[in-house]
Amino acid sequence: MILEGLVTTLSPExxxxxxxxxxxxxxxxxxxxFVLRPYRTSTTYRNLKEGGEGVFHVVDDVLLLAQAAIGSPLVPSPETFAAKSVAGRVLADACRYYEFRAIVVDDVDERTTILVETLAEGRIRDFLGLNRAKSAVVEAAILxxxxxxxxxxxxxxxxxxxxxIVxxxxxxxxxxxLDMLTDHVRRAAESKASAS
Incomplete structure (x- = not known):
């Protein structure tokens, strides 16, 4: 099963x-x-390859998820606190989080396969679920x-x-x-059109 969420990692710096x-x-x-599948070109992959640790978050903040998906500036930066068992940061507004360490990294293919083990977990608040609008934004962010x-x-x-739906x-x-994601897709369309 795939569980959508957010992963935080730290660079060597x-x-x-x-x-x-x-x-x-x-x-x-x-x-x-659990298994993560970042692309080798991603910052997440580079950070995990270098440091091997991070935090997976179950969230209901679809605006933050959308911003992270398209690399939009996170202003203001989300509040975080230090993870207890790994070198990492926990999103303070997450519902649940899982501090993890990579145990197997298979990066032969462009999309890597990283098996991780959970070292610590926590619950910050209840996850009440995603309504239809939030689910639509998650799907839009993936697209x-x-x-x-x-x-x-x-x-x-x-x-x-x-x-x-929204x-x-x-x-x-x-x-x-959704407006932010739509603007992103339209800019991508304009970029493709001008490149051809």
Whole structure:
């Protein structure tokens, strides 16, 4: 099963990176070990290759997830606190978090496979679930990261559906997130058009 969330890692210089990631977790939902699949070109991969530690977060803040997905500046920066068992930072507004260490890194392919073990976990607050608007933003964020290889027209067609859902069931954070993602996809379309 894939569980969407956010991963924080630190560079060798201590710079925080926040990235959306959907690790593969066991069917029994235990989080003793799980698999991350970052691309070799990603900051998450470089940080894990160098330091081997990070924190996976279960979140319901889809605006932060959307911002991280497209590399939008995180202003203000989300509040964090030091992890207890790894060199890392925990997002203070997460619902749950899992501090982990990489135990196997298979980076032969462009999309790597990193098996990690959980060293510590915590619950900050209840996760009440994602309503339809929040779920639509998560799907939109995933599509926004695929503009290089999916047809932009198809992505924008999905975004029109997402917009209806967000208008009906979301609030200002979900609308802001979807607007930001839509702008990102439109800029990608313009960039592709000018390159051809």
């Amino acid at each position: 201590g710079e925080l990176n926040i990235a959306p990631m959907g690790p593969k977790i066991p069917a029994d939902l235990s989080m003793g070990t 926004a990261t695929r503009t290089a290889f999916l047809p932009i027209d198809e992505i924008l067609a999905e975004y029109r559906k997402f917009s209806t 208008d009906k069931t979301g609030g200002p954070p979900e609308r802001r997130a």
